[in-house]
Structures are given as C-alpha cells and as structure tokens.
Amino acid sequence: MNKKRLVVIGGGAAGFFCAVNAAGMNPLLEVIIVEKSSKLLSKVKVSGGGRCNVTHSCFSIAEMIKRYPRGNSFLKKAFHHFFTTDTINWFKERGVELKTEADGRMFR
Numbered sequence: 533m534n535k536k537r538l539v540v541i542g543g544g545a546a547g548f549f550c551a552v553n554a555a556g557m558n559p560l561l562e563v564i565i566v567e568k569s570s571k572l573l574s575k576v577k578v579s580g581g582g583r584c585n586v587t588h589s590c591f592s593i594a595e596m597i598k599r600y601p602r603g604n605s606f607l608k609k610a611f612h613h614f615f616t617t618d619t620i621n622w623f624k625e626r627g628v629e630l631k632t633e634a635d636g637r638m639f640r
C-alpha cells in the first residue's frame with residue numbers, strides 16, 4: 533500500500549489540531565508539520581493568560597453564532613461538524629478535563 537503524506541504548514545493551534553486529527557483518522561498517513569519559526573504553539577502557550585480558554589459553555593449553535601456577527605454563516609456550517617461537546621470530548625479523550633468559569637468560559 534502506498535503511504536500518503538500530509539504536510540501541514542504552520543505549527544500553531546490550527547496546524548496541530550489538523551495534524552493530530554488527520555493522523556488519528558488514518559494511522560498510515562505520514563503527517564509532517566512545517567513551522568517557519570523556532571517556536572511551536574507559541575500563541576497557545578500565552579492564550580487565556582496561560583490557561584487557554586478553549587471554548588464556551590454554550591451548547592446551542594444558534595446562540596453561539598450570535599457572538600460572531602462577521603463570520604456566523606461560515607461558523608454555523610463548521611459548528612455542525614464540530615461543536616462544544618466535540619471540543620470537550622476531544623480534550624477528555626486526551627486526558628484533559630475542562631474547567632468552566634462562572635461566566636461560561638471553558639479552560640484547560
């Protein structure tokens with residue numbers, strides 16, 4: 533069987549998320565992340581003051597998209613594929629239980 537290779541450009545949150553999920557979907561796939569700087573995930577490390585605010589405790593797509601007035605139609609489609617519960621489960625499967633603040637923000 534021919535081994536396929538996926539090259540992900542950029543070692544930030546999006547690149548890593550894409551790479552990890554692609555590798556999980558196809559264990560035969562060779563996944564390479566190409567990063568131009570010397571630092572991987574540098575913004576993730578500082579996000580949420582170091583705690584990383586990964587999602588919001590909102591389980592209604594109609595409610596969530598109201599918070600993104602400029603990108604709501606694109607996000608609506610994306611949220612039908614991957615939404616809050618998927619985010620919570622994605623971290624849980626990797627041993628990370630999210631903590632919910634009183635205002636609904638969810639941190640790692």
Ligand SMILES: Cc1cc2nc3c(=O)[nH]c(=O)nc-3n(C[C@H](O)[C@H](O)[C@H](O)COP(=O)(O)OP(=O)(O)OC[C@H]3O[C@@H](n4cnc5c(N)ncnc54)[C@H](O)[C@@H]3O)c2cc1C
Nearest residue numbers: 542543544545546547566567568569575578579580584585
């Ligand atoms: C102080 C701060 C706090 C934040 N807090 C939060 C938070 O709490 N919650 C939250 O959700 N978001 C937060 N954010 C935003 C979040 O960090 C970013 O939205 C997220 O990291 C963006 O990820 P990305 O992968 O799209 O882009 P980036 O993190 O910018 O990653 C892109 C990567 O691609 C590399 N790259 C670019 N061009 C090339 C190229 N041609 N070849 C190779 N590599 C390339 C870059 O060097 C970079 O490493 C915060 C941001 C900051 C700055």
